[in-house]
Amino acid sequence: MSVLTKSDICKRLAKRDLVISPILHPKQIGPASVDLRLGNTALLVRGSDVSHVDPKAYLGDKRRSDISLEDPTAHLPDEDDSFDMESRRRRKMERISVPFHTHVMLHAGGVILVSTFEWVKIPKDLVGTVTARSSWAREGLSIATATFINPCYTGIITLELSNLGQIPIELYPGLRLAQIAFHELDPKTAEDCKDARGQFNDSFEPRAGRIVERDEAFIPTQEHPDVFEVAEDEDQDGDLKVPGNRESRL
Amino acid sequence: MLDPKGFLLVECQNVEQILQESLRYRYSEDVAAKYYTECFARLGSIVNGIKSVPMDEPDLLQDWREQLGTLSVLITHIERSHLEEFPWPFAFELERVAHDICAHYARTKDVLFFFMADGSPISYAVRGDEFLTVRRSKIYSVFFPRTLKDYVLLHAIFGHEVGHVISLAAGASEKKGSEISDVEMDLFADSRFATIDGFYEWCRANIGVLSKASDSYLKENLKSWRREIFSDLFGLLMMGPSFLYAFQSLLAPMYAPDQKLAFVPRHPPYPLRMVILHQAAEYLKMFYGDEGGDAAKLFRKLDKEFRATAKPFLNSEFAVVRDDKIHAAVSSLQKLMEKYDKPSVLYQRPENALLSELIKSLKKHIPPVGPKQINGDGSLQPLQLVDFRSIIHAGWITWAQRSADNKNDDLDDVSENVSESERFRTLNRFCAHAIMQQGGIRRLLDYQLKEERKNNQ
Numbered sequence: 001m002s003v004l005t006k007s008d009i010c011k012r013l014a015k016r017d018l019v020i021s022p023i024l025h026p027k028q029i030g031p032a033s034v035d036l037r038l039g040n041t042a043l044l045v046r047g048s049d050v051s052h053v054d055p056k057a058y059l060g061d062k063r064r065s066d067i068s069l070e071d072p073t074a075h076l077p078d079e080d081d082s083f084d085m086e087s088r089r090r091r092k093m094e095r096i097s098v099p100f101h102t103h104v105m106l107h108a109g110g111v112i113l114v115s116t117f118e119w120v121k122i123p124k125d126l127v128g129t130v131t132a133r134s135s136w137a138r139e140g141l142s143i144a145t146a147t148f149i150n151p152c153y154t155g156i157i158t159l160e161l162s163n164l165g166q167i168p169i170e171l172y173p174g175l176r177l178a179q180i181a182f183h184e185l186d187p188k189t190a191e192d193c194k195d196a197r198g199q200f201n202d203s204f205e206p207r208a209g210r211i212v213e214r215d216e217a218f219i220p221t222q223e224h225p226d227v228f229e230v231a232e233d234e235d236q237d238g239d240l241k242v243p244g245n246r247e248s249r250l
Numbered sequence: 251m252l253d254p255k256g257f258l259l260v261e262c263q264n265v266e267q268i269l270q271e272s273l274r275y276r277y278s279e280d281v282a283a284k285y286y287t288e289c290f291a292r293l294g295s296i297v298n299g300i301k302s303v304p305m306d307e308p309d310l311l312q313d314w315r316e317q318l319g320t321l322s323v324l325i326t327h328i329e330r331s332h333l334e335e336f337p338w339p340f341a342f343e344l345e346r347v348a349h350d351i352c353a354h355y356a357r358t359k360d361v362l363f364f365f366m367a368d369g370s371p372i373s374y375a376v377r378g379d380e381f382l383t384v385r386r387s388k389i390y391s392v393f394f395p396r397t398l399k400d401y402v403l404l405h406a407i408f409g410h411e412v413g414h415v416i417s418l419a420a421g422a423s424e425k426k427g428s429e430i431s432d433v434e435m436d437l438f439a440d441s442r443f444a445t446i447d448g449f450y451e452w453c454r455a456n457i458g459v460l461s462k463a464s465d466s467y468l469k470e471n472l473k474s475w476r477r478e479i480f481s482d483l484f485g486l487l488m489m490g491p492s493f494l495y496a497f498q499s500l501l502a503p504m505y506a507p508d509q510k511l512a513f514v515p516r517h518p519p520y521p522l523r524m525v526i527l528h529q530a531a532e533y534l535k536m537f538y539g540d541e542g543g544d545a546a547k548l549f550r551k552l553d554k555e556f557r558a559t560a561k562p563f564l565n566s567e568f569a570v571v572r573d574d575k576i577h578a579a580v581s582s583l584q585k586l587m588e589k590y591d592k593p594s595v596l597y598q599r600p601e602n603a604l605l606s607e608l609i610k611s612l613k614k615h616i617p618p619v620g621p622k623q624i625n626g627d628g629s630l631q632p633l634q635l636v637d638f639r640s641i642i643h644a645g646w647i648t649w650a651q652r653s654a655d656n657k658n659d660d661l662d663d664v665s666e667n668v669s670e671s672e673r674f675r676t677l678n679r680f681c682a683h684a685i686m687q688q689g690g691i692r693r694l695l696d697y698q699l700k701e702e703r704k705n706n707q
Binding site: 016173174 | 339614
């Protein structure tokens with residue numbers, strides 16, 4: 001797996017095989033990476049509304065993503081897809097628009113999800129690696145995760161920014177905060193990636209992830225109670241069970 | 251019990267309180283401070299006005315009561331002006347284009363555009379405030395339908411709304427002699443709508459008006475019809491061909507071809523408007539598919555779709571206004587709009603090569619922000635400003651071409667299992683995203699120009 005150099009990147013961009021659009025300045029393309037700018041949308045955690053990340057609130061995700069007008073009943077809440085759960089999940093993050101010449105404040109210790117200004121399209125034989133630009137990293141700005149961008153990804157890139165410094169950082173759309181480098185994949189294995197379209201493909205703005213998708217079996221629900229539940233009406237100490245579901249007992 | 255003056259002063263306090271409360275909201279950033287200050291100044295004038303009314307002349311309070319009510323409504327707009335709920339990059343472009351011409355006809359330089367989201371597709375509106383006595387700035391409230399937030403292709407209909415604002419601000423149709431009213435009045439001259447009786451007879455025969463209403467009611471409606479048609483022509487000239495497609499998409503669902511048309515106060519029937527738009531578009535040679543050559547392929551399908559929709563009405567009773575009258579109105583309007591060229595209020599047709607590039611981007615699932623940037627040798631083409639109306643036009647062409655000959659394009663490839671409505675939404679989002687990106691390019695180029703001027707001094 002070799003890293004693309006500036007001339008490789010330019011050739012790919014010229015062919016429109018790789019897309020990073022728009023590039024506002026020639027110097028945005030470095031010796032082996034391309035700088036990415038802060039876009040206009042951010043997701044912030046709304047601390048006043050939620051106490052913690054609750055994986056159970058994400059259980060209805062898959063079905064909701066399949067909602068269509070052809071089957072409107074899929075919208076209706078049922079026992080394990082309560083209005084409350086959905087509402088809690090949606091209220092967790094606040095989406096804000098940040099027009100040019102306005103800013104979003106990243107407080108010390110805080111995490112925000114922001115979009116890049118650029119639209120990115122990665123071909124099937126490349127993988128992207130996103131990191132913070134070193135000049136911003138020296139101010140305490142860190143791009144927490146999501147360092148790998150899969151082959152065949154299309155959309156804005158979500159930057160998960162955290163402030164590791166002691167003082168808040170004002171961030172303005174258009175600032176070059178991150179950089180993306182590209183690694184070539186073995187052309188034989190690249191074919192495997194062709195159909196791999198991740199959950200964030202075609203994103204126009206940052207969004208929260210589906211954290212329990214395909215891991216539902218590990219989340220206790222009324223339908224599938226906790227495996228440690230020992231008896232119909234007794235808990236592990238032999239005491240009578242408090243009426244209600246597992247969540248209310250905790 | 252409170253006396254009328256006492257009650258109004260209590261209400262002034264309440265209005266002040268909701269104005270203070272509005273500081274908690276994060277709304278249209280660029281105008282927030284100006285809007286707040288304007289509302290505050292108006293409230294101050296109203297309080298002084300109410301206090302100055304003698305206790306024995308309560309009738310004088312009526313005007314202040316109305317103004318206070320209007321002000322309350324303007325303040326409550328702030329609650330619906332959350333940036334998340336309307337497409338601010340489109341809104342800012344609309345303001346940029348419409349500002350100078352609106353300011354001219356409002357006879358003031360202090361014009362504030364205030365954006366908000368409201369309701370359904372029939373909520374499209376730009377309303378000027380009629381708050382004449384105590385205002386410092388003229389406020390134009392721009393209403394985007396909340397449900398259509400990202401549908402910038404449909405937002406081309408705003409051309410009509412800006413036309414309304416100008417017509418109203420110019421006091422058109424009230425008296426002959428001003429440039430706007432001349433355009434409006436001449437439209438129906440020598441037609442069946444030239445007289446009230448002719449207008450009534452036409453309505454009775456075609457849209458089911460049975461008993462003759464009062465002359466003043468008919469006159470009022472005729473005036474409204476003129477204004478609507480003027481606004482349609484203005485919209486066409488401002489937004490270009492996209493206006494036709496947005497118009498057709500938004501208004502056709504309100505028209506039931508198998509039912510007899512009903513009289514809708516103030517609005518001419520959809521078929522009549524379609525005929526007039528068709529006549530104007532033919533005159534302006536906006537059906538680019540007629541041109542022949544390779545470029546015409548871009549436009550042919552879209553043009554064909556619109557013409558097919560208009561065709562049933564063309565030689566019908568809805569063809570009321572003569573071609574030469576439409577041509578004269580369009581030419582006069584063009585001359586009038588040409589005066590506002592920074593940026594141009596008139597739609598400027600982009601080069602075919604640029605349109606092709608934008609369409610190519612859309613088909614590849616890339617926001618159509620501009621032409622190809624990187625040369626084969628790795629050098630960069632200079633950044634190019636692309637008018638938001640060109641992006642929208644490219645969006646409509648792409649939508650028309652979405653089937654048959656484009657099976658290899660990404661748009662179709664990706665969309666195989668996606669509904670038509672979802673595909674239309676996605677296409678709109680690409681265009682909206684490109685308009686946002688163009689906003690960034692504009693900021694950068696403006697800055698570079700300023701720096702260059704500074705260095706040359």
